[in-house]
Amino acid sequence: MSQIPDDAIKCLDKGFVRLVDSMGGDDAIVQAARVSYGKGTSKVSQDRGLIRYLMRHRHTTPFEMVEFKFHCKMPIFVARQWVRHRTANINEYSLRYSEARDEFYYPDPEHIQFQSSLNKQGRTGEVPEELKKKVQDYFKEISHRSFEIYSELNEAGVARELARAVLPVNLYTEWYWKNDLHNLLHFIGLRSDSHAQYEIRVYSDAMAESVKAVAPFAWEAYQDYVVSGLRFSRIEQSLLEQNLPARVIEDILEDLAYQITATLHKNKPRDENGLYSLYQKQGGSDSEDDFKLKWDSGEIETGNVRELREFKEKLISLKK
Ligand SMILES: Cc1cc2nc3c(=O)[nH]c(=O)nc-3n(C[C@H](O)[C@H](O)[C@H](O)COP(=O)(O)OP(=O)(O)OC[C@H]3O[C@@H](n4cnc5c(N)ncnc54)[C@H](O)[C@@H]3O)c2cc1C
Structure with missing residues (x-):
């Protein structure tokens, strides 16, 4: 042998x-x-x-x-x-x-x-x-x-x-x-x-x-x-829907609107003036001033647009 x-x-x-x-x-x-x-x-x-x-x-x-x-x-x-x-x-x-x-x-x-x-x-x-x-x-x-x-x-x-x-x-x-x-x-x-x-x-x-x-x-x-991927059963999702505060989901969705905007801009740079409306199209709800503050902080992460949008869909499905 x-x-x-x-x-x-x-x-x-x-x-x-x-x-x-x-x-x-x-x-x-x-x-x-x-x-x-x-x-x-x-x-x-x-x-x-x-x-x-x-x-x-x-x-x-x-x-x-x-x-x-x-x-x-x-x-x-x-x-x-x-x-x-x-x-x-x-x-x-x-x-x-x-x-x-x-x-x-x-x-x-x-x-x-x-x-x-x-x-x-x-x-x-x-x-x-x-x-x-x-x-x-x-x-x-x-x-x-x-x-x-x-x-x-x-x-x-x-x-x-x-x-x-x-x-x-x-x-x-x-x-x-x-x-x-x-x-x-x-x-x-x-x-x-x-x-x-x-x-x-x-x-x-x-x-x-x-x-x-x-x-x-x-x-x-x-x-x-x-x-590292997590899957939730119907029963688990129902528990999340009932108990996860809407505010938590809203916060993550807000973060995603920034990330999607930043990623779209990174992939195909846009005119600075059009960024706020692009962010709003992604569901972002901050005021223009707050948007500018956050945008200039340089803290917004980028990712994969499709993946971020898929995550957004999942989160929306958890909102009652
Ligand atoms: C922790 C652990 C404990 C286990 N304990 C036991 C035990 O106590 N007793 C025991 O008998 N076994 C036990 N097993 C073996 C287990 O049941 C599976 O036989 C083994 O893990 C192979 O998995 P599989 O059939 O998915 O893989 P594969 O044979 O590699 O098949 C891969 C996939 O192809 C498909 N596939 C392949 N061949 C066929 C076919 N002929 N018909 C239909 N679909 C097919 C299936 O979708 C399958 O999931 C254990 C395994 C693990 C990991």
Whole structure:
């Protein structure tokens, strides 16, 4: 079984993730999207804006144009969770064809914890040193003994496909795993989440490094709109509608009117005299004097006009 290659990210005690190959990047997402939206722009800032728009609106197929192929080595119990992600193409080390290697996962003491009583699928708390030592000893004992039996059966000529069944699930396996960016982000969303098991999280985090490098705009948009994006259920929205003071919403809307005006002006500079009416068209209600004071303060942030307007729509929908 493979040793840790130089260009791989080490995971757990003996595993790794290595990006073998990738096809496309942010450019491939933009190129595919433009087929949908017709001839477009080509500035880098506009490419970024388009990718952010696609991510925000869950227009996912352009993200499927980017492909990643990884070589990964992980314990079998991690592979069992991993393989549930059905959109990948996989080719795994065969224990029917090849002999198993004496490579087992032994958890670090810091990851040996108690069963969580709150989260039935989690661990928590500090385990006494004595118990940690016992866990590690048992892991080693069962691994060594099962491998001894496996080797004995092998030497006696028993079929490898059967002999392997005595090996425990902390045995390392390895595979090539290929997936597209959309589904890889779905994987990362589930497996880098704090609710995922630590042992698969480290692999997911390692693959995330490749996404950051290959498609940085897509990664940034994913962080902004998926990881940090909040969605409210109908019930939650109704609570917000009932309890959020109108004044708070009005204040934010006012701020947005300034931001939209400043962004429009930044994108296509307007005549200074027309700025106040532009601000009023965005729903701004400050007097002209107050507008000038604020405008001259230089404190108005700019953003993306479409995104700011989308936020405005959401806020208006919260007003009773
Ligand atoms: C924290 C956590 C705990 C879990 N606990 C359990 C558990 O206790 N028991 C258990 O069995 N599993 C468990 N799972 C696995 C989970 O139920 C999913 O099988 C796994 O996360 C893969 O998700 P997926 O199907 O969305 O992903 P993928 O298989 O990658 O699919 C991506 C998307 O493609 C679509 N898709 C793919 N294939 C099909 C198909 N054949 N039919 C329809 N749509 C398809 C779906 O929209 C899917 O969301 C757990 C996962 C997590 C993250």
